[in-house]
Amino acid sequence: MTFLKFSLRWVILIALLLLVVPANSSKSAGSKPPHVVIIVADDLGYNDVGFQGANISTPNLDRLAKQGVILKNHIVSSSCSPTRAALLTGRYPIRTGFWKGNIKPKEEYGLGLDETLLPEMLKRNGYVTHGVGKWHLGMYTWDHTPAKRGFDTWYGMYLMEQNYFSHKYGRKFDFREDYIDEKGELVDNVLTDLKGRYNTRLFTDKAVEIIHNHDTNKPLFLYLAYTAPHLPHQASPEDVLKYASYIPDTVQDVNERRRYSAMISVLDEGVGKVEEALSETGIMENTILLFTSDNGAYHFGSNYPLRGGKRSFMEGGVRGAAFVYSSLLQKRGYINSNLHHVTDWYVTLQNLVGDQPEKHGKLQLPLDGVDIWGSVSQNESSRDEILYELRDPSKRLDGVGRRALKNAAKYPVNLKTFKVSYRKGRLGSGDSQDLFVIRWKNWKLFSGTGLLFQGWTSPSGQRNQYRKFANYGDRPHNWSIVSGIFLFDLSTDEREEHNVAEENPEIVQMLLEKRQGYLDDVKIVPKRKFSGSEGKVWRPWVEL
Numbered sequence: 001m002t003f004l005k006f007s008l009r010w011v012i013l014i015a016l017l018l019l020v021v022p023a024n025s026s027k028s029a030g031s032k033p034p035h036v037v038i039i040v041a042d043d044l045g046y047n048d049v050g051f052q053g054a055n056i057s058t059p060n061l062d063r064l065a066k067q068g069v070i071l072k073n074h075i076v077s078s079s080c081s082p083t084r085a086a087l088l089t090g091r092y093p094i095r096t097g098f099w100k101g102n103i104k105p106k107e108e109y110g111l112g113l114d115e116t117l118l119p120e121m122l123k124r125n126g127y128v129t130h131g132v133g134k135w136h137l138g139m140y141t142w143d144h145t146p147a148k149r150g151f152d153t154w155y156g157m158y159l160m161e162q163n164y165f166s167h168k169y170g171r172k173f174d175f176r177e178d179y180i181d182e183k184g185e186l187v188d189n190v191l192t193d194l195k196g197r198y199n200t201r202l203f204t205d206k207a208v209e210i211i212h213n214h215d216t217n218k219p220l221f222l223y224l225a226y227t228a229p230h231l232p233h234q235a236s237p238e239d240v241l242k243y244a245s246y247i248p249d250t251v252q253d254v255n256e257r258r259r260y261s262a263m264i265s266v267l268d269e270g271v272g273k274v275e276e277a278l279s280e281t282g283i284m285e286n287t288i289l290l291f292t293s294d295n296g297a298y299h300f301g302s303n304y305p306l307r308g309g310k311r312s313f314m315e316g317g318v319r320g321a322a323f324v325y326s327s328l329l330q331k332r333g334y335i336n337s338n339l340h341h342v343t344d345w346y347v348t349l350q351n352l353v354g355d356q357p358e359k360h361g362k363l364q365l366p367l368d369g370v371d372i373w374g375s376v377s378q379n380e381s382s383r384d385e386i387l388y389e390l391r392d393p394s395k396r397l398d399g400v401g402r403r404a405l406k407n408a409a410k411y412p413v414n415l416k417t418f419k420v421s422y423r424k425g426r427l428g429s430g431d432s433q434d435l436f437v438i439r440w441k442n443w444k445l446f447s448g449t450g451l452l453f454q455g456w457t458s459p460s461g462q463r464n465q466y467r468k469f470a471n472y473g474d475r476p477h478n479w480s481i482v483s484g485i486f487l488f489d490l491s492t493d494e495r496e497e498h499n500v501a502e503e504n505p506e507i508v509q510m511l512l513e514k515r516q517g518y519l520d521d522v523k524i525v526p527k528r529k530f531s532g533s534e535g536k537v538w539r540p541w542v543e544l
Contacts (some may be wrong), residue, residue, distance in 0.1 A: 021120065023353030031161050032352050033126065033219040034328060035287040038087070038345070040223075041267060042080065042134060043228035044319050045297030045457075047304040048264055054302070057243050059264045060272035061066055061291065061323075068289075068325030069376055075386050075439075076320040076342045078311050080136050080160055082266025083294040083342055088117045088137070088370040090346025094188040094390050097523040103138055105159050105169060106532030108542060110138020111149070112279045116362055118346055121501040122221045124360055125353045128152055130210045131224035133203045136160045140531075142540045145176035147186050151223070155206045156176040157199075158538055161227060164199045164234040167191075175199075177334075197235065199264070204270030206533055211277040219353075224274065228263040233300065235262035239318070247312075285327060288352075290345060292322035293414045301457070307496040308454035313388045313437040313446070316457070329377045336379055339439070341386045343369035388437035390518050391450070396433060398527040404405070408439045408449045411483035418485050425452065425481030433482060436515050442491035443504075445511040451482040487511075522537065 030523075050058040051065035062093040066184040077083040082248035085091075089111070093099040096111060103109055108364070111117070131151040138144040139158040146154040157167070157174045177189045207224050215222050231257055235244075243538060244258035245264035251257055271291070294316045296303045297349040298310040308314025347369035356363035368387075375382035391403030391468060411421055425431035435448035487501040487508055501508050533541035 003163050007044050009261075020258070030386055031398065033287060034187075034326070035220040035222075035278075036127075036349060037222045037224065037274070037287055037289045039221075039271060039274070039289070039291045040084070040087075040133070040225040040293070041223070041264075041293045041321070043295060043297055043301065043310055044264065044293035045301030045303050045309075045324060046293075046306055046316060046319055047302040047458075048229075048297060049262075049268075049321050051323065052202040052321055053304075055246070056261045056422070060268050060275060063291065064271070064275065064291070065096045065323035066333065067472055068332055069329060071320075071322040071324065071340055071376070072335055072337045073339050074292060074320045074342070075150040075318055075388065076292065076338065078295050078313055078317040078389070080134075080230075080294050084137055085111055085136075086341075086343045087345060088119070088351075089115050089139050089365075091115070091365065091521050092343060092368045092387055092521075094518060094522045095368070099389060099391050099522065100396060100525045102160060103199040104528075104530065105538070107138075108140045108529040110144035113143055114363070114365065116357070116364060117150045118204065118349065119146075119221060119223065120362075120481045121346070121350060121355055121357075122219075125150070125219075125355050127219045127221045127353075128214065129221045129223075130155075131223045131225070132156055132206050132210070133223075134160070134227050135225075136315075137415060139538070139540055140542045141544050142186055142188075143544055145178065145186070145188075145540065146181055149192045151177065151208075153420075156203060156225070157227070161230055161232070162199065163232060165196055167194055167199060168286060169538065172538050173535055176257070177459050183430070188539070192537075198266070199272060200226055200266050203227075206272050207270075207274050210280055211274070211283060214281065214283065216281060216283060221241050222304045226267050226270070228267045229260050229297075231298075231302070233259040235259045235264065235266065239266055253300055260300045288324065288326040288328060288349075290322070290324050292342065293320040293452070295320070297457070304456075304458040305495055307456050309457065311456045312452050313435075314454055315444075315490070315494070316454070318388060324376050331378055333380070333465045336376060336378060338372075338379070339384065339386060339441075340372050340382065341368070343368060343371065344372040344382075347371050348373050354385065355541075384441050385514075386439045387518055388439060389435060389442075390437075390515065390522060391433050391435050391448075392519060392522050393430065393433045393450075395522050397439035398432055400430045401525075404433035404450055405430075407431060408434045411449045413447060413449060413484055414483070418487070420482060420484030420499070422453075422482055424479050436512075436518075438511055438514060438518075439490075440511060442489055442515075443507055444488045444496070445501075445508065446482075447484075447512060447515075448484040449483040451484070451486070453480050453482045 050062040081102040082093040085098045131154045239262040244261040296309040303316030306316035308316040372382045376379040376483040393401040431448045433451040434450040488496045
């Protein structure tokens with residue numbers, strides 16, 4: 001009888017535990033830690049892949065997307081560095097200081113050394129971590145370079161762009177293979193013999209090599225950050241002929257569009273080779289593969305049907321073309337319309353691998369992402385609110401911040417009349433440094449004196465037109481600066497054409513009240529310092 005009572009107690013305890021542990025928890029994704037492959041495209045248009053309706057040749061991306069889960073509302077930031085920082089930290093740009101925008105080549109700035117990056121978190125949980133491609137998160141000290149930030153190896157570039165064939169930015173070389181040796185020292189092997197070889201294919205070849213050489217008894221993290229189709233738009237004549245000859249001569253800027261399209265197709269070719277390597281090694285059976293753009297397209301790309309593009313927080317600038325492919329997904333082959341943010345992947349993977357940050361010496365900083373595995377895998381709701389951006393010029397201690405404060409006083413927001421004023425702006429100046437953009441459910445609010453607005457790359461219903469953004473009156477300017485309040489209902493106005501702030505003052509007020517809560521988390525950006533390294537190779541130049 002005593003034995004039966006004891007057994008019954010255990011049965012009840014196990015039953016209670018099963019009730020407590022949610023079925024959609026990331027930990028239930030699989031018994032073994034999954035391999036993780038994240039592929040990032042650079043400045044890819046929302047409508048420039050086949051699974052979104054483009055006529056650009058992307059058969060590999062299309063197949064993986066359609067057999068996986070297409071993420072219709074995968075929100076990123078509006079430019080390169082902020083998105084990469086958010087992905088690798090799980091934190092909004094306001095917390096990391098990247099609300100200021102991209103890092104410049106000679107700038108003494110980088111992702112804070114107190115941040116625990118995704119490869120660092122995975123590495124402490126037994127993962128082998130490899131990075132390939134573009135970094136663009138700071139390199140003014142060696143401690144800010146990727147092999148010092150959790151990657152076992154890094155193959156590629158430190159800066160934001162380079163010539164695809166010479167591998168130079170300006171007159172200086174930026175292509176290397178880094179690793180930490182047995183003594184714990186960083187080895188920076190600059191690869192100067194690659195001239196003439198296309199960097200997209202170099203990145204693909206290295207990724208394939210890493211996969212084939214990987215010990216499948218250990219979980220793999222591969223971060224493959226292509227530079228394509230970022231400027232400069234370069235492709236070999238053979239690739240243009242193979243992939244983009246279908247584009248008619250009547251298309252505006254036809255040669256740029258053809259090169260841009262060929263760059264995307266070569267990237268897709270690389271994704272196909274990566275998929276093949278994962279399958280040949282058996283790694284794909286237990287892999288989560290995420291594909292996303294870091295922001296929308298600029299010129300010569302298409303974000304149809306969305307408004308705006310890179311550098312703008314209109315949907316065309318921040319809604320990434322994205323999908324997840326994995327056999328671990330419980331539901332596949334559908335379009336997921338739930339709201340997701342690029343910061344969510346850090347938290348999702350952290351929960352999935354069972355990371356316990358409190359057991360490690362490095363302090364876990366506050367995270368902004370949420371666990372979206374249930375949302376992606378089972379189409380369950382996840383989050384209602386996303387901060388797209390908050391820029392407070394009073395926390396930017398340089399000339400740009402001072403100019404933005406003057407503009408804020410000169411072009412104040414009228415909360416009574418909702419009057420909107422336009423002016424031609426200057427990119428990179430203080431003109432676009434005072435803004436608040438937030439989404440709650442299908443409502444999206446813009447408020448501030450430095451809102452960067454763009455028009456549309458294609459008119460409604462004319463998917464395959466490619467033209468520069470137009471918005472400042474009817475004149476073709478790449479951007480205009482707006483002072484005022486805009487409210488869009490994305491459930492009925494995906495193209496952000498109709499400002500409904502006046503008709504919904506209670507929604508406006510509710511969203512404006514959220515600003516203060518985020519404002520307390522905005523990291524002060526110090527006065528920017530530019531110096532740079534000497535010599536023919538881009539290297540860190542500051543000693544900590």
